[in-house]
Each structure stands twice: as C-alpha cells, then as structure tokens.
Amino acid sequence: MTDEKRIALLIDAENAPASKIDVILAEVARYGTANVRSAYGNWKSPSMQPWEDTLHTYAIRPIQQFAYSSGKNASDMAMIIDAMDLLYTRSVDAFAFISSDADFTPLVMRVLTDGLKVYGFGERKTPAPFVNACSQFTYVEGLGQPSAESNGTESQPREPQKLRGDARLMLMLRSAVEAASGDDGWAHLSEVGSQIGNQASFDSRNYGYTKLSELVEATGMFQVKRQDLSVYVRDGRKA
Template sequence: MANNDSRFAVLIDADNISNRYIKLIMDEISKEGIATYKRIYGDWTNPSLISWKTTLVENSLLPIQQYSYTTGKNSTDSAMIIDAMDILYSGSVDGFCLVSSDSDFTRLAARLRESGMTVVGMGESKTPNSFIAACSSFKYLDLLSNADEEELEEPQKPAAKKKPAAQKKTPQKPAKAKEEPKEEPKTSLGTIRNALRSIVRENSDEDDWIFTGKVGNLLSKRYPDFDVRNFGFSKLTPFLDSLDMFEIRTERKDNAGPSLVYVRLK
C-alpha cells in the first residue's frame, strides 16, 4: 500500500506532453503521495505551448523557462535533469514523477532509483521501453484517458419508434466507419498471462493458493507499465477472473474487515 505521506517531485516535459492530461497526472500521483514540487519545463516563448497557460494557473504549476539554443536540440531535457538532481540532493522528497514520452530520461530514472527514490513515469504509448523499464511504475496517459472517457459516456436512450412511411425507400448500405488503430500497452496480455502462471506457481502456498495483493505487487515489479485499467478493468480480481486461468476464493476474517481474495491455477 502506498504511503499517502510520501513527498513527490512532479517534473513535466511540456515539449512531449499535452495539457489535456494534467488532471489525470495529478490524480494519479495523489494515489502515491503528496506533490510538493510541481514544475513544468519548456520554451514558453514558443507559440505551441500557449495552450498550457490556463492549466499552469489552475494547477499551481511552476513554469521553468528553457530557451531552445539550437535547432533540433531539446534543451528542456537538460534543465529538467539538473533540477531533478538538485531536488534529490536536497533530501526533501521520497520520490519523483517524471512526465514525458522521451527516452532521454531513462538514465535519470535509473539514477534516482539507485538513490532509493520511487520513480513514477507517465507518458503516452509511444514511450520507449527503456524509459518504462527504468521506472518503478509507469502510467500510459493516453490509455488511462481513453478509459476515463468511456466510463463517463452515458448510454444513449433508444430512439422512439416511428410509423412506417407510406412510400418505400430504397435501403442504402451504411458506409463503413474507418476504425482508428487503438493504442495498446507495450506489455501485451499474452506476456501478462505467462508471467501470472510463473508467479503463482513459484509463490503459492502448499495448497497452491496465493493472495491477489501479492500477485499484483510481483507483477508490477516485473512489468512497471502493468495496470489493469490498460485492459479495461478497474480492479485486479475481475481482471484475473476474466483470464479464465484461476480458481478464486474469498475470505473474510471478521465482519468489519475487508475480504481477502486468493487465487490458484485451474
């Protein structure tokens, strides 16, 4: 369970992240702890970043100006890395949230973890595997954003039945809508299934049962980008049940306490 008193430095690369994700970013880090530093880096003289203006004020983000000295080079990365190391040596935080889809932060994430920091990475599905693997955990902002939007959509009411028209009209074949390719997490469902088999076999008790909380922790350590929401679920148990791999057992120690859920391979 995350310590809600943990202090995090949230560092955002404005050159690689859209402002539409800001609420999701802050909501996700609030599950880990408290954001004591909230800084965002970019060349604010660039018109492409004007959309961030209102977002900065509403979310109390501190904009850090970094001019692009050379065409084709991202000076923002260097400023963000230098600040991260300064904050690390200040000893004032317990972890970092690095928000970018850029592989240039791979070494920074690894270095912060070497110093005992929890590193939560956030970016889009295009984020390179090297950066994802360097983080303690990684959140796909585009996948989580799409999942939230689907939950908010209300089912449409059925249209009222109309009386048949007097004249028959020649039915027209509906045009096929072009389906946009759906973004998927780097770690596929097949990979998750194989990992779950080995985790349960290696860590279950004498009767082959294992606590689902332990399963989730071990799986997240192997694959930092694992999140049941990437696969359309809000809780781990329904996700495990959907795989048709496990028997599920629920126990309640007392009437007031939460239920404990265990699984074993079929």
C-alpha cells in the same frame, strides 16, 4: 500526523498532453503529495498554449528554456538537472515524470538506484525502455475519459485471447502468483500485486482493466476465489 510521501512532479511539457493533467494529479495523489510541481519547455512556442492555460489552475511552476541550438533539447537537460538536485538534497521521497520521451530512461534508472520509486505517465507512443524502467508506468489514455484522438479504443479491455498471447504479461502474472502462493497454490491478490511491482512496471489499466483481479480473471488462466472481503488466485494449471 501521517507520514505521507513527498513527490516531485516534473513535466516534460513539450512531450505530454496538458488535457490529462487533472487525472494525472489525482493519480499521483494516491501515492503521496506532489510538493514539487514543475513543467519544462519553451513557453514562447505557440504549441505550449494548452499547458499555459493549466499552470495557475494546478499550481505548476513553469520553467522557461530557450532552444539554444538546433537539435538540442534544453528543456530535457533542465529537467534532468533539477531532478538530480532534488535527489541529492533528499527533499523528496519519490518522483513522477510526465513524458513520452525515452531520453529520460537513464534518469529513471539513476533515481531507482537510490531506492526512490518513479511513477511514469505518458502516451502509448512512449518507447518501451522508458515504460519498463519506471516503478510504475501509466498510459494517460487509460486515465479519465478517452481522448478524441483515440476514439475510445485505448481504454477498451483487451480480449482474453490477446491477454493470453502476451508472453511477458503471462510470465509476470504466473511468476508473481507462484512467489506469493502457499502450499495449496493459492495466493492473496494483494501479495501478487506487490510481487508484480517488484518485477517490472505494471498497471492493469494499461490493458483496459480497472483492477488487477479483473485482469487476472479475464485471462482465463487462473482460478479466483473471494473470501472474507479478500481475493485469492491460483494458477489454473495447478488446479
């Protein structure tokens, strides 16, 4: 019997697109089994209709929260309380949060202190603090087919010049390659990926590239070689 991770999938339905739930669930399945699936919101609101149509299809439990007072988000509070309950009972091994709301950043940081991974999913409007706090954050526009609103631009590969101009990305890649490299400067790509995962939230698809190897090659700043079904990279400056 395999030891598969139990993942709690908690959805801020008021700040997440229902149209992407199928590809998000497929993505979560790469990391484990979503044995807890809950969506939070005021289900009496007409804006929640798109989510209502998907709840039964994907076995997601709706959690009703009324707006008790103006300016207060009861749904966020309910989601945070349930997450903390799951954390304390140790009934899950990881969390997946679907939201574009930075208010969940402290929750993510709290979960991380207990050694559990947090997979985040949200739209490109998601504030950086929430994106960077997650173990891995994936923009939903990069999953599946481009949405009509994005006109396909969200999943287009970023140009090499723009990649090289992204100081955070380049520092992250170079640091990971250096940490994983041997005396000859070459590093196994899988170890580079692990190093990046330890540094910050990262997903090559957020830059328009399906694989890390494609992103690394696109920058034009690294040497890449393939040998015996393995991929190795080296900082181009050390060639």
